[in-house]
Amino acid sequence: EGQLLESGGGLVQPGGSLRLSCVASGFTFNTYVMNWVRQAPGKGPEWVSGISASGNSEYYVDSVKGRFTISRDPSKNTLYLQMNSLRVEDTAVYYCAKGDSGGWYTFDIWGQGTTVTVSS
Amino acid sequence: DIQMTQSPSSLSASVGDRVTITCRASQNIINHLNWYQQIPGKPPKLLIDTAATLQSGVPSRFSGSRSGTDFTLTISSLQPEDVAIYYCQQSYGTPPSFGGGTKVDIK
Numbered sequence: 716e717g718q719l720l721e722s723g724g725g726l727v728q729p730g731g732s733l734r735l736s737c738v739a740s741g742f743t744f745n746t747y748v749m750n751w752v753r754q755a756p757g758k759g760p761e762w763v764s765g766i767s768a769s770g771n772s773e774y775y776v777d778s779v780k781g782r783f784t785i786s787r788d789p790s791k792n793t794l795y796l797q798m799n800s801l802r803v804e805d806t807a808v809y810y811c812a813k814g815d816s817g818g819w820y821t822f823d824i825w826g827q828g829t830t831v832t833v834s835s
Numbered sequence: 836d837i838q839m840t841q842s843p844s845s846l847s848a849s850v851g852d853r854v855t856i857t858c859r860a861s862q863n864i865i866n867h868l869n870w871y872q873q874i875p876g877k878p879p880k881l882l883i884d885t886a887a888t889l890q891s892g893v894p895s896r897f898s899g900s901r902s903g904t905d906f907t908l909t910i911s912s913l914q915p916e917d918v919a920i921y922y923c924q925q926s927y928g929t930p931p932s933f934g935g936g937t938k939v940d941i942k
Contacts, residue, residue, distance in 0.1 A: 759922055760871075760879060762931045776930045810878050817884070820926035821869050825878035 717742035717824045719811050724829030731801050731833070737794040737811030737826055745769075745789040748814030750822060751796045753807035753831075763809070764796065765819055774819075779805075801833045837861050837925050841934030847942045854910040856937045858923030861904075867927035868906045870899055872919045873936075879922060883908065915941055 723735040735751070750765040764775045764785040773785050784797040794811050808830050812822035838861035848854050858868065866886040871879035881890050883899040886906055896911040910917055918941055923934040 759933045759936045760924075761933070765929075774929050815881075815884065818926060820867075820924075820929075820931035821881065821884045822871075822879070822924075823881050823884075823890070825880070828878055 717813060719813065719824055719826035721809065721811055721826045721829040724809065724831045726832045726834065727801055728835050729801060729803055729833055732797070732799045733801065733831060735796040735798065735809055735811075735829055735831075737796075739792045739794065739811075739813070742813070742824070744787075744792040747816075748819045749785075749787060749794045750812045750814060750820070751785060751794075752810045752812050752822065752825075753805075754810070754828075755804075755807040758807075760810075761807075762820070765814070766794070767819075798831070801831075803833050805831060806833050807831060836930060837864060837928050837932055839923055839925055839932050839934040841923055841937055843937060844935060845938040845940075847940050848913050849942045850913055850915060852913045854913050854917075854939060856908040856921055856923075856939075858906045858908070858934050859904055860906070860925055860927075863904060864925045864927035866901055867925055868899075868901065869924045869926055870897075870908045871922045871924060872917075873922065874919045882921075884926075910939075913939070913941070 751763040782800045808828040813824040815821040815823040840859045870883040873879040886901040887899045
């Protein structure tokens with residue numbers, strides 16, 4: 716079974732930037748859609764962004780459009796999320812999640828998450 | 836965007852009880868509905884996809900069903916290890932969206 720390991724979270728001031736990484740293992744990374752899902756403290760999960768297996772298509776939730784960029788590097792089996800112009804409301808645990816073989820948005824493998832805190 | 840309304844928000848039941856959680860979609864999502872289990876401090880775990888397909892390794896006491904835009908997760912005999920928060924999620928449209936969650940604990 717596959718595994719995902721996120722890194723890159725931390726404390727950042729409003730308006731700052733962070734880049735999250737997610738290293739995949741145990742499955743053929745470049746054949747699956749990958750996603751980022753976040754969970755604010757005490758809240759339910761919220762999908763943030765998804766990228767096609769080829770990397771040619773990307774989708775974002777409206778609240779992060781123009782601020783976040785998803786990308787992937789098949790040579791490193793790594794998914795990224797570049798987060799700019801961070802806001803207090805972006806504070807959350809960020810998970811990377813693999814799309815299953817049936818489509819984009821069934822998340823069959825999750826990482827353990829990396830915590831992003833946006834605060835002055 | 837598609838809204839997912841989940842009920843109840845919490846429940847308390849005895850070991851061995853039958854537990855039912857409901858999720859209603861704001862529009863037709865066919866059977867593109869998934870159920871996740873989340874134990875605090877852990878990531879969500881996929882239990883059921885396409886409304887009724889149990890994932891490998893998930894106990895058979897879990898089951899899912901659909902009636903129109905209403906979906907149900909049933910635990911046929913609640914066990915102590917089932918204490919968790921359960922979320923429904925539609926995978927039909929972009930953005931995919933989650934229900935508000937149901938916290939299940941033991942009475």
